[in-house]
Amino acid sequence: MTKTLQEVGLVHLPNSTEYTLLAKRLLLWKKAEYALRRYQLFKLLSFSIITLSLTVISFNALAPQTISVFIFTSLCILLGISIACLIWVTPLTNLSLMQRNALSQKFYEEDFNIELSESKILLINRCNSQIYCQMER
Numbered sequence: 001m002t003k004t005l006q007e008v009g010l011v012h013l014p015n016s017t018e019y020t021l022l023a024k025r026l027l028l029w030k031k032a033e034y035a036l037r038r039y040q041l042f043k044l045l046s047f048s049i050i051t052l053s054l055t056v057i058s059f060n061a062l063a064p065q066t067i068s069v070f071i072f073t074s075l076c077i078l079l080g081i082s083i084a085c086l087i088w089v090t091p092l093t094n095l096s097l098m099q100r101n102a103l104s105q106k107f108y109e110e111d112f113n114i115e116l117s118e119s120k121i122l123l124i125n126r127c128n129s130q131i132y133c134q135m136e137r
Contacts, residue, residue, distance in 0.1 A: 022112070023133050025103060026123050029114065030135060032100040039093040046086040053079040 053075045060066050067075075107114060107123070112132065115122045123133040 019133070022107075022110075022123060023135070025106065026114070026121065026133055026135055029100060029103040029107070030121055030137075032096055032103060036093065036096040036100055039089055039096055043086065043089050043093055046082045046089065049082040050079060050086065053082065 056067065056075055057072070057079070060072060104114065111126045113124045113126055115124055116137070119137055121135045121137055122131050123135075124130065125132050
């Protein structure tokens, strides 16, 4: 069951155990969010390298002797490494996404929303729209 802010007793007690629990959970959410972004960026980089390598290799297959053997071999090796990295990063991305979503669901069940401002991460109470906790990005 969800508890309102008055039932938990958090109206004017910023040092309560519930506040520290939510602050730690917000810190975990922040770490999961940034890990997810890193993995997504690495995945995007792998996709870009795969696309570029396949484009150059395909072009070389259609127009013979456009690039040297060394560059062709390097592109094939780079393609293989990128595919291996993509296979390695995809499960990590999914795990990080599930972890972030689980933490977000816990906040939602306790009537809190997470908002990202320019320089802060805000934990906002949905009942009265007050900022409950804030953290630097």
